[in-house]
Amino acid sequence: MSDFLDILTHGRRFKAAVKELSLIELKETAEKLNKIIDDREQQLQAEQAANAERNARIADILAQIEDSGLSIEDLGDLAAVKPAPKKRAPRPAKYEITVDGEHITWTGQGRMPTVFKKEVDSGKSMDDFLIPGMK
Incomplete structure (x- = not known):
């Protein structure tokens, strides 16, 4: 706890x-402290109302599931399956250089x-290493 909070929460301090x-x-x-308390x-209260509304919707859905003759376990397999995220294709190379046969x-x-940094520092431009057809 910060020093400020230590002082604020200790009566004599x-x-x-x-x-x-x-x-x-x-x-x-x-007055400022009371305003902060009122806002909090x-x-x-808003969070509690939102949670109460959410819980009521969940209860309604559970009741609908039970009325249809299903159980939560019947949905377990569907809820657990998530499609694998698609991986993007690797970016194509834009620059190339050959150093010592590599x-x-x-x-x-x-x-x-x-290797590119050394060449650029020695005065060359990155355009010198651009792969033809790449821009």
Whole structure:
């Protein structure tokens, strides 16, 4: 817990921390704190109402399932099966270079390979390594 919260939640420490405030400043602080409390209560009530509505819908669906002569176990196999996510095809190489007989390609995505970086640092352009037909 932060020091601020330690002070705020401890009676004597809080009293010592606010002793320099005037009565008007204390009342303004109390109003701000009450506003925060009211907002938090409204948020909690909204969440509880949403959960109650959700639970009522679930109960309705379960009742419909039971009325149709099915059980949750009958749906278990359907609910557990999810289609495998499709993998995208790898990007085609956009740049190529041959160093010491080794052919190195790069898609232009991600970190630039060291061999390309050395060549660019020595004054060459990436267009020099562009694979014909790639742009």
